[in-house]
Amino acid sequence: MTPILQLDDVRKHYSVRSGLSRRAVSVRAVDGVSLQLERGETLGLVGESGCGKSTLARTLVLLEKPDSGEIRFDGRPVAFTDRAALRRDAQIVFQDPYTSLPPHMKVRRIIAEPLLIHRMAAGAELRDRVEALIADVGLPASVADKLPGQLSGGQRQRVSIARALALEPSLLIADESVSALDVSVQAQILNLLNSLRERHGLTLLFVSHDIGVVTYVSQRIAVMYLGKIVELGPTADVYGRPLHPYTRALMAAVPSVERRGRERIEVRGDPPDPKHPPPGCAFHPRCPIAQDICRVEAPAVREWLPGRHAACHFALGPETDGRNNG
Numbered sequence: 001m002t003p004i005l006q007l008d009d010v011r012k013h014y015s016v017r018s019g020l021s022r023r024a025v026s027v028r029a030v031d032g033v034s035l036q037l038e039r040g041e042t043l044g045l046v047g048e049s050g051c052g053k054s055t056l057a058r059t060l061v062l063l064e065k066p067d068s069g070e071i072r073f074d075g076r077p078v079a080f081t082d083r084a085a086l087r088r089d090a091q092i093v094f095q096d097p098y099t100s101l102p103p104h105m106k107v108r109r110i111i112a113e114p115l116l117i118h119r120m121a122a123g124a125e126l127r128d129r130v131e132a133l134i135a136d137v138g139l140p141a142s143v144a145d146k147l148p149g150q151l152s153g154g155q156r157q158r159v160s161i162a163r164a165l166a167l168e169p170s171l172l173i174a175d176e177s178v179s180a181l182d183v184s185v186q187a188q189i190l191n192l193l194n195s196l197r198e199r200h201g202l203t204l205l206f207v208s209h210d211i212g213v214v215t216y217v218s219q220r221i222a223v224m225y226l227g228k229i230v231e232l233g234p235t236a237d238v239y240g241r242p243l244h245p246y247t248r249a250l251m252a253a254v255p256s257v258e259r260r261g262r263e264r265i266e267v268r269g270d271p272p273d274p275k276h277p278p279p280g281c282a283f284h285p286r287c288p289i290a291q292d293i294c295r296v297e298a299p300a301v302r303e304w305l306p307g308r309h310a311a312c313h314f315a316l317g318p319e320t321d322g323r324n325n326g
């Protein structure tokens with residue numbers, strides 16, 4: 001089956017001023033990302049703050065114009081200049097339900113707005129659709145006449161999701177959309193997203209810095225470091241045997257019953273300055289298994305095991321240098 005979304009070598013760099021000289025330098029927020037989303041799956045995108053997750057999410061729905069690369073939606077190449085191309089098919093739900101909902105608008109109107117803008121419903125039909133959407137995200141009908149400020153964080157997030165679903169997108173992107181919520185409410189929203197995916201045949205791209213949350217909802221995960229995907233594979237496989245030392249480091253920060261007592265690797269130090277990335281593999285200054293080659297040669301993404309991709313010279317261990325096993 002054709003993937004719903006295919007990215008090929010997509011780049012988005014920002015020019016920013018740096019240092020006392022205010023010299024213009026480039027931040028490689030998204031630096032050559034290739035990725036496929038299969039119809040109906042949840043792909044989790046994880047990595048530390050600043051690694052480029054939101055830029056990638058915004059770029060792939062053309063909220064940001066990519067610098068280069070190719071994006072195909074449903075097999076068709078998307079013109080980067082055609083912002084409207086994906087406006088209905090792909091929707092983003094953002095993190096903060098406080099700031100992302102207009103405070104003076106009733107819930108009924110907030111959810112109706114995309115339908116009005118796209119002239120998809122009016123009158124009684126509009127009212128019915130809004131009420132169905134409210135029920136669909138598990139909210140009581142009474143929220144329709146409330147303002148966002150009268151709702152809890154979890155309820156507001158459900159309103160954001162209902163608004164995103166109004167245009168019947170085939171792809172929903174949730175960018176840190178549970179990070180601001182209490183743990184028990186997070187679980188409810190994650191379960192809601194999963195049931196919406198099943199009921200509506202949605203494809204979900206789930207973005208979070210928390211690999212624990214990501215593994216809970218995703219069939220596959222993509223791990224991002226400094227603008228690049230460094231590991232990609234089925235969640236159970238990545239969890240059982242992570243190929244990239246950065247994935248291992250992220251996982252070590254999440255306590256779990258099964259992994260108690262196993263070796264723990266901490267991510268040493270802070271992420272590198274994206275304005276001045278290290279030479280070679282960008283992870284090498286923090287990597288517990290770095291060798292000489294890692295300081296000079298950036299590892300390409302390779303399929304080391306069926307369906308398992310990683311950008312590490314030593315993905316299968318120190319004895320298997322990537323150059324000798326191609």
Ligand SMILES: Nc1ncnc2c1ncn2[C@@H]1O[C@H](COP(=O)(O)OP(=O)(O)OP(=O)(O)O)[C@@H](O)[C@H]1O
Pocket residue numbers: 014015016027028029047048049050051052053054055056209274
């Ligand atoms: N509009 C912009 N102009 C300049 N630099 C930007 C812009 N947007 C993002 N960046 C930079 O691009 C890099 C990636 O940022 P991005 O917000 O995509 O990361 P993120 O992984 O979503 O982080 P977080 O987990 O904090 O949300 C960062 O270095 C950020 O400072």
Ligand SMILES: [Mg+2]
Pocket residue numbers: 053054055175176
């Ligand atoms: Mg972000």
